[in-house]
Amino acid sequence: MAEYAMQFTEIGIRVLSVAAPQILALLQDKARFAELGSRLPVPTPETIPFRTLAEFDAAYERLRFVYDALCIKPAQGVYGAGFRLVREGEDGLDGLLQGGSHSIQLDCLRRLLAQGMPAQTWLLMEYLPGPEYSLDAVADGNRLVALIQREKREDLYGQRLVARPELTDAAAELVARFGLMGLFID
Template identity: 65%
Template sequence: MTRVWFNRTFSNVRAVLDLIRRGDAAGEFRLVCTHPEPSFPGFVPAHEQALEPAGLSGADYVDFCLDFCRERHVDALWPGKEARLLTEQRPRFSAIGVRLLSVAAPESLERLHDKARFALEASQFHLPTPETIPFRTVAEFESAYERLRFTHDVLCIKPAKGVNGAGFRVIQEGHAGLEGLLRDGVYSIQLGCLRQLLARHPPAETWLLMEYLAGDEYSLDAVGDGRRLIALTQRRKASGGAYGQRIVARSDLTQAVSELTERFGLTGLFNAQFREGRHGPRLLEVNPRFAGGIGYTGAAGLNLPYLALRGLIQGFTEQDYQEAPRLAADMTVLEVAQYERHEVAA
């Protein structure tokens, strides 16, 4: 039996652990989950759970991870928190017999996390990124805005480093007053307000000004072996108040993720985001981790978390390669829900 540790990560790890256990009929894996919060949802499907000390980071967190691996006899670590730093310390984990299941090499992880660098590199891909210009000062913003606004009707901003869409805003021109808040929604900012913020409080980190893509959004969950795309689920997110997500199979998106797998050496389970624009789909970002909607893949009949873990630990099979890239069948998944009583100590 292989003991696999999932250190601190997002709450959607619950779906990942649940799907692995569903696929692991032979009981080959024992799943260990840790988090600082006793009520963390990921504890429910795990075989074992433990509390992490709060506030650790950097080298101190690496030392904690090494000690935990020794104490709990961990065979493999699927890193969440400090994934890049842990990957850099792979030799130290190997020395104590622990496999680090990182999605990519440290340098590739840095390229993926830095969205300014990634946008520049990915502008030449099969499906390129939206037209993007980085900025840090009001002068740089004004120059970039004048350039992009000449060719694009609507622009948007987001930080060069961030997760879960934090900081993303669509730029609204004009002065709509309070009524504009109702019409434009929470993911917008008035151009005048943005200019004032930049003038008064220039950002400490780089931000991106981008063309806004108004079409359908696609979230692709994928498994790679570092060179080749093994399996893929393409989720088209519902818009306009519709429910659920549509599982599709677009060849252009499959080709794009195959290119990403090879270029960045993506191994195991990862996610890529695309959105339709005036000239077709554009690549938004690659997340070297599982996505928030990973549960939809199980409902669509393709158990990517189990496939990834089995492939990483035991190697992908000849059948895996014969079927690659395996795609989930076209369907609509309305909801992924799970109800289970779980009590925690007060």
């Protein structure tokens, strides 16, 4: 919607957007943002974009001996859609019983890539074990006004509120860097 703000303004409708259209496009493209994020004081996992089997194989060979586990996800998307932990050696029902709904066997992934996955960018990433954090933030375009941090852990049902200074610092850095305003969720 932000890209149509001018047309809405012309007919008397004010549009509130968290950022300018070009900034939103950058933030929504996880491949571009990961590349930029690696240069910011915001913790990001090592990430390599790929579209083909050859690109995946090159990225996998580069990262597989560096990190204990790797994962993939689409460069565009929300709510973890398409996220999979890449497993070596497990197959069949054993793989399903060991977290298979959120993982993919390496040979299966390679077969899918060889068949030609949809024309989109995917990311091969260092898998970061441990709790996942979600942030609900309000900003005024220059500074972080309010922040709620939620922790999701595998050993707990639901989420719990936490206060981690490094997450506050990261959110404040993103607000200042990109001029974010209003309510946004990460």
